[in-house]
Amino acid sequence: MISGRERTLSAIRDALGRGALGPDEKAKLERRLRYPRANVVPARGQCDSREGLVATFIAEAERVNATVERLCSGDDIAPAVADFLRAHNLPQRVRVAGDAVFKDVRWSDAGGLEAEAGPAAADDSASVTGAYAGIAETGTLMLLSGPDSPTLLNFLPPNHIIVLPEGSVVGTYEDAWHRLRAEVGTGIAMPRVITWITGPSRTADIEQTLLLGAHGPRRLHVLLVDGATSAA
Template sequence: MSARDQILGAVRRSLKRAAGDGAEETVSARLAEHPRGPVPARAQLPHKEQVALFQEQAEAVQTTVDRLADLSEVPKAVSAYLSSQNLPQSLRVAPDGRLGALPWQAEAPLLEVSTGPARSDDATSLTPVFAAVAETGTLMLRSGPESPVTLNFLPETHIAVVFASQIVGSYEDAWQRFREAGNDSRLPRTVNFITGPSRTGDIEQTILFGAHGPKRLHLLLIDDVP
């Protein structure tokens, strides 16, 4: 008998479920319908308040947020942020169409911009996000050719572009957008929920930043919702 049959057999013997009790149907229905449980009230606000809550929650976990009126302001904002933090003017950008098409040369001539997955010596990355969740100030990133995962973890500084229209109330709302975007329940290799920069409390419970992932998480929040 294979280990698989042995284990499943042991589970079935322990559960003592009667045959024909509708268990198969129950399971199929739950997976197909994926019902929601209780969603906190704070995640069910009107959109404008969701944007405010998102920013508040993100800042509460040491994410910094810079609000911009338009995507075209991103190159200038990145350059200014790097200067303000005394960081090198160098940026690894995700191979994302919209980010690649920005006027980097014209708006941020000092910034050295390259594109691709993160290399071990890249200091700062710029990525898109798929959605952002107001209830805990969480980013949702979806891996793919346009959003390599290494950019989220290897560099010391991670900058992400978030459109206000991408902000939803709850995790469930984010998954709903994900399903509606044609993914159904097929996930890419990774979906990353990111809530603030890397941290550890492993030495005497003192919270310290940049344990392995980014020390800084900076958001450029584009107000694209009138």
């Protein structure tokens, strides 16, 4: 029985006037997918030291209007979240993802901070999620969806706090993909959704005036944690 996917691909081939791939073409395509060619890497994505990668990531993230705070350990996560909320006159309440990086976080110890896990709700003013990787080249964060990491947390609340272990900062997008593909090869399933976040949501569609928060969070705050467990 032909699947919907096969029918769709067959219709595309017919429209292009191409038949099914032969054995040699199929083998060539599979090699390209299995061993992708490396792209040109900008100098800022080529750091020999961990501290160099972290410094570049911070500089690039701040360049696109994110704020970054470095923490000594996971014990500092809850107090840092509470401080951020107070600084912006926000309620001491957050919607939190169930990432591994939050396993030992004691939210209630941070001056009455309330943290509730689950998908984002319309009245949530802030969300806290983990990130799979940080890309030094552009200050971008790579987030993976999962049962404990609903994608809506990345878009609905107007304030997004992302916790990133310093050890998860890589030089380039390709480095992050390589790491994920290697883990998928060991049996970890590829996530349904991969979200790339570079600074707060923005648009300049109206009279070329930059407006933050047009299609998602208007504030992005990154907590860069030394020695924290990966969010994956």
